[in-house]
């Protein structure tokens with residue numbers, strides 16, 4: 001390695017995907033350096049719903065195995081809590097939630113329908129408008145902001161390094177192999193690189209001829225003042241995802257997103273919209289007995305999706321890249337493990353990731369975004 | 382050309398037009414806002430002037446929007462009567478009414494939205510309003526923000542009890558609400574704000590216990606100071622408050638000491654009014670994505686102006702104290718905003734005056750820093766900084782996790798403000814996330830500035846370098862039943878999905894490509 005400021009592995013992007021990967025690498029004794037254009041977890045990773053319940057993923061079993069261990073393994077609190085209740089206010093929702101419960105059960109998370117009596121007991125703030133619900137026993141939630149900082153500090157505790165406010169301008173390759181990354185302060189060398197730069201992964205990878213098809217969008221959430229504590233805080237449904245935090249606040253999102261064109265330097269703003277009134281309407285529908293509970297804040301985050309909405313976790317030569325396609329917080333303990341395996345062993349040791357490889361998009365039409373309508377309507381961006 | 386495909390689950394075309402419209406919406410019915418509204422109406426525009434006063438008693442109890450310190454009488458419980466009272470307290474409102482301005486009192490502006498970087502979803506620029514019952518949107522062509530200022534509050538032993546309040550809160554209770562429950566006021570500060578506060582208290586027939594100033598000299602106008610002293614009121618320079626003590630009804634006495642050390646004095650008072658400073662009320666401008674500048678001479682974070690009242694947002698004007706504190710003629714400033722708004726509506730270009738060289742104001746950051754330093758010196762780490770989340774000074778600098786999470790692990794206990802500082806410039810939002818300071822119901826009104834001051838002092842940086850902890854809608858805490866939309870368009874309801882509406886995203890991994898795919902797609906295609 002020619003530049004002592006570089007590292008054996010450089011991770012581009014300090015969101016949960018990059019941080020977890022770096023943490024797993026550091027746990028294996030690898031000399032790792034994480035670079036972020038801003039503060040760790042400033043983008044989607046610090047702005048999400050904290051849900052950790054992803055039956056659809058090949059990483060589901062590892063996700064559920066790891067979360068209860070994370071506080072211990074990291075040395076920092078994540079506020080992980082197990083269990084989830086989903087409530088319906090319409091027959092259509094109820095039918096869908098029962099299907100979801102069936103899927104969780106099939107994937108090894110025993111789940112069942114709960115009746116109105118049980119709902120009243122478990123969710124005292126819910127009203128008579130609730131038709132029914134399901135209880136997912138092995139599913140959960142954590143605090144994204146605390147988790148992000150936990151990963152970052154745990155990396156440092158293991159001897160890894162993190163450089164904030166250091167955007168990677170491009171990947172530097174020589175003879176078909178990436179040898180480093182260029183920053184404003186020059187080139188940092190590495191033996192291999194992990195690209196986990198969220199929506200910006202596409203432009204970084206395009207620079208070395210890898211075409212990662214993703215489109216970015218803005219999504220909004222609201223949060224209330226603390227409400228009386230529920231035994232299972234991850235109560236959502238009625239078209240929303242979200243959770244009660246350990247402090248008692250209700251943090252929820254859902255509904256329409258806005259597609260954006262996000263340049264290589266990332267979003268220039270993350271504005272909210274009057275949609276928070278529609279989110280509030282549904283939250284009030286979920287907790288109808290708490291009309292005077294106050295909404296105190298909202299926020300928006302920018303998140304990318306692949307054409308089929310599934311992650312890409314793949315490696316080409318010495319470049320490993322990961323996009324979780326808009327569902328990457330909860331899976332992060334497992335996605336980092338998978339990335340570590342790809343970087344070190346070329347293959348994931350605990351799950352088949354074949355169907356998440358980039359080659360499934362070979363031959364994708366150039367105008368796939370236009371075809372789907374996944375394009376920005378903004379002229380000002 | 383074929384029309385472009387629109388993702389039905391996206392926000393494109395989903396947000397409704399506002400049912401109410403005005404050419405010009407003015408937020409804030411202080412001197413600047415009323416003058417702007419009257420001038421705009423006289424210029425022929427339809428004008429809506431909104432002001433949140435009288436605010437509900439329950440918001441007052443949260444020290445929102447001003448720092449009322451629990452010192453209001455029961456009179457504030459009757460909102461209908463308070464509306465009459467507030468209307469009567471300002472003859473200019475009558476004038477606005479007669480000029481044809483639609484005046485809405487007791488109405489909160491909780492957000493303002495227009496298309497710009499990151500958003501093209503708004504069908505038109507609109508402001509979000511609410512009363513105690515419901516919320517609604519009003520479309521505007523031009524928006525004039527005349528939102529005034531907020532109280533600056535700093536912590537000391539016993540500040541978290543009834544009777545400790547801010548200068549704006551006191552002014553509102555005495556002048557607007559006629560509902561102040563105190564009798565004897567100890568005033569912190571000696572700038573014009575503090576001196577005027579003292580004179581106001583005297584004029585109201587109440588007592589001033591003393592004025593306390595940490596610097597060695599009186600900071601405000603000498604003439605004003607002489608007037609204050611003429612009433613037999615002491616201005617104790619070179620002194621700082623150590624504590625306020627009291628009983629069930631709050632403050633009963635306060636102890637002060639010389640900043641350099643020496644004998645303490647205990648003063649009888651039922652109110653401690655913090656008149657050290659106020660802060661421009663930039664919430665809505667920040668929500669709109671307006672560019673801010675840090676101007677200590679104008680009070681701190683202020684809208685970056687391209688003239689006296691104009692900003693880079695073409696249809697948003699800022700006027701009065703919210704544009705920056707200073708010795709402005711607020712009414713003239715308001716009229717300047719009206720003239721530009723009228724020109725904007727007529728599509729005429731009109732030059733805004735360059736920002737007039739204002740008489741240099743107090744160097745706010747330096748002054749606040751001196752106060753905070755003196756307060757830190759005489760108080761220990763156990764003093765609460767964030768009242769909503771019960772975060773102490775010590776918690777903040779130790780970046781300690783909240784108590785309800787239990788004791789931190791050994792490695793976590795080693796982390797503190799230096800760990801964060803070592804990884805780059807301090808950011809208030811990071812402290813917010815980890816300690817929860819500024820995350821509470823009062824929306825950081827009582828701690829935003831002092832958290833920045835404490836972070837700056839503990840890490841040896843200038844407070845102007847600490848980024849603003851941003852504001853987000855709703856900028857007033859609003860009950861769910863109030864904020865909830867009652868005008869949701871059918872298409873928004875029909876196309877609402879919990880996430881992106883991509884069915885393939887949720888097919889169990891092992892079933893991808895199997896003959897079970899159609900089963901899943903059928904279950905995942907309806908909006909969920």
Ligand SMILES: Cc1cc2nc3c(=O)[nH]c(=O)nc-3n(C[C@@H](O)[C@H](O)[C@H](O)COP(=O)(O)OP(=O)(O)OC[C@H]3O[C@@H](n4cnc5c(N)ncnc54)[C@H](O)[C@@H]3O)c2cc1C
Pocket residue numbers: 408409410411412413414431432433434446488489490491527528529530548549552574577578579581662665700701702703711856
């Ligand atoms: C001790 C003291 C004495 C004073 N004496 C006088 C005096 O004699 N005469 C005088 O005119 N003023 C007086 N003031 C107030 C004065 O200094 C004003 O701050 C100044 O006139 C600037 O006026 P403004 O119009 O910019 O803001 P302000 O007068 O502060 O008016 C702003 C208004 O906007 C409202 N507002 C802000 N945000 C929102 C929102 N989101 N939704 C709805 N409403 C909102 C506020 O509640 C407030 O009513 C005094 C203040 C103090 C503390």
Ligand SMILES: Cc1cc2nc3c(=O)[nH]c(=O)nc-3n(C[C@H](O)[C@H](O)[C@H](O)COP(=O)(O)OP(=O)(O)OC[C@H]3O[C@@H](n4cnc5c(N)ncnc54)[C@H](O)[C@@H]3O)c2cc1C
Pocket residue numbers: 012013014015016017018019035036037038039040041042043044045046047048049050051052166167168169196197198199200201204219220221241253264266300301302303322323324325326327328329330331
């Ligand atoms: C509102 C919302 C709610 C969500 N809810 C959930 C949920 O409940 N459960 C769930 O599992 N997921 C949820 N998600 C999705 C989840 O947040 C993301 O999938 C996840 O955070 C992605 O993490 P990441 O590390 O891959 O990307 P990001 O968090 O986007 O991180 C990428 C990082 O790379 C950095 N970067 C970018 N370009 C460069 C560059 N050139 N050089 C250096 N650094 C760069 C960025 O600054 C950023 O920190 C939600 C997302 C949003 C927006």
